[in-house]
Amino acid sequence: MKIAIVSQYYRPENATITNSLAAGLTKRGHAVRVITGYPNFPSGRLYPGYRQRLCHRERDGGVDVRRVPIVVSHSQNPFGRIASYLSFALSSFSAGRYIADADVVYVYATQMTAAIAPLVWSRSRRIPFVLHVQDLWPESITGSSILKGRLAKRVVEAILTPWLLLTYQAASATVAIAPTMGAMLHARGVPVDKLHIVYNWNDDGADAGDTTATPSETDAGLTVTYAGNIGHLQDLATVIQAAHQVEDLVGFRLVLIGSGAASDELKKLAERLGAKSVVFRDRIAPSDMRSVYMESDFQIISLKNLKIFRGTIPSKLQASLSHGVPVITTVPGDVASLVQANGIGLTAEPEDVGSLARAFRAAFAMTSKERKSMGRRARQYYQANMTSDAGVDAIERILVGAANARGAVQRWPKRGV
Template identity: 50%
Template sequence: MRILMVSQYYRPEGAHVVNELAETLAERGHEVVVLTGFPNYPAGVLFEGYRQSWRSVESDGAVTVRRVPLVTSHSSNPLGRILNYASFALSTLTASGLARRADVVYVYATQMTAALAPAIWRAFGGAPYVLHVQDLWPESITESGMLPPAVSKTVERSLSGWLRWTYQRAAATIAIAPTMLRTLRTRGVPRDRGHVVFNWGRRIADPTDPAAGGETGENEADGVGLDVMYAGTLGDLQDLDTAIHAAHLASDLEGFTLHIVGGGLAEPRLRRLAEELGTTNVRFHGLVPSDRMAAMYRRSHFQLVPLRDIEIFRGTIPSKFQASMSLGIPVVTTVAGDLTEIVRTNELGFAARPEDPASLARAFREAHAASAEQRSAFAERALDYYDKTMTRETSTARIEQILATAATEGTR
């Protein structure tokens, strides 16, 4: 197939799903072109070595990459974020020639605005398109805290009709969790065109190789006490305030530390909260180079996977869950809905209610009380679950088949 992939993010940005899908499809003999912006995520600053232009074409192995200009921004300023999303969507319209040559268009929908051009192309006889929905809209905008309530209502009303039109005309829509698919069906996705494909994890180290973690000068997790690690963005949606309060409630647990790795807009507030509580079992590590992350993972007994109590998150499976499973590390999660069900049903760790410090503190106590044998069993189940449901090979093969079926629409 001739596949055009539309994604606001692409290598060298760390959007591993679209990066690895493009690579895999090219390896399988397809002609792959990626239409993307100039790299600036997550800081909103253009990467060194890049200058924006209208005619930028480069090669990434067997993948052709066409870049279009956009407003670089990733701040808490809603105007900057909206301009960032909208400018990419409008810039992609200039690449209609790529769409005319494609058999199928794949849209990596972290922002649904990336679907604007593919939907318009299709309306005028262009190639069928497949949506790979990563975040539900409009809630990802209206419930992010960026917009005042009155503005959020206006944005929701203005986007809802366009989103339904886009879903209805897609040749297929891929959701990353069952609850997300059920929600998308209520918003226009035809029943026979909706699919669930779990995002795959990035196995950053061989879980069977004790030397893969690298040298850090600290001992790996040894079953003594409890080391829980959160690794990711420090933002409002992650609800790390609850995690810090819960850690404080569990401060009597011997050898218990909550490690927070990463950076973000909420970091100063979170550090102040820990200081005001006087908690001594929360440790901030800041941003850690990627080549040291395997070692960080190895020093933890459990990974913390939290999110706020928002309806759309019931159909969300954060990528840190797959990363943890790939290394055989069980989780403590506050993500209600699909993820809590997966963790409990498959015995992959412990689940607590979101935005409930007392509930999360109880989960920390259960994890602390787990014996070495129980933790080993958790690890074995985590690896088995990952290998059966969340590998790159399994998920990309399903997406390839969905694209092939969608491409037949263009030949009718």
């Protein structure tokens, strides 16, 4: 079967889902073509060795990749960020002939604008598309720091809502990453028979072998780690304030790894509070994350208290569980329910400093044996429910179903670059 993947992010960027999906589908015998931008995430700077051109093709193993030019921006300037999203959507149209005979198009919708070209192709070229929703729009835009002011948010919501409804209705299938997100999408017009729930997964390397972290052989101390985007929606100000409240716990450390729009103000907050237990580290390569998990007793997963986040499962959860690291989370809804039901971490109320501080104290009070037991349960849950093989298998079935509903399938000829 010929499958086209449309994603603004792809290797060498740390785009776990699209990278492993393309490789996994190729391994299963499908011919895969990827339409993507030039790599720049998360720094907002073009990766070394790349120069933007109107048309660029390369091979990634057995995957044929077509890069289209985009506005490179990951700043808090709303015009820059929106220009980046829209430029990829518009540039994707230039790849229309590249995917003209595809059997099905998969859309990685961390930004819903990636679906604009596939939506048009579904009408003009009769190619079905499958929408894999990572973030709910318009709330992911109106609830972020990209837009400021109620009027601007109302205008954006009024523009996006009708288009989103059209996109949901036109998709041959829509994939949600959590049950509550699925319910929200159904309420927004996605038919039940076209709606699927597939948990995100961690990269293939983390699925192999025994990766269970063993950070501490004694009961002394506690290391809680956050690794990822340092943005406003992650609500790390609450995390820092909670860490400051438990500085009487000898050996407690909060390690924040990454970069983002909120980095500078969070460092100033920690300095103003005198939070000596908070350690900031620069962003590291994904290949170096194993050592981070090995020194972590828990990973913190936090988000702002927004309704849409009740139906999301941040990729940090899968990454942490795959390495046998339990979590402390302030994300209500599906994440909190999953953590509580399976005994794979602790929960706290969102944007509640006191509640999170109590969770830190509870984690600190656990023995090394209790922490290790929780870590084993975390790894076991991941292996049973969230491996890359399980995720790729599920997406493959959905893509095959969408293509078969259209008619006969063919194969692209192999092409060298």
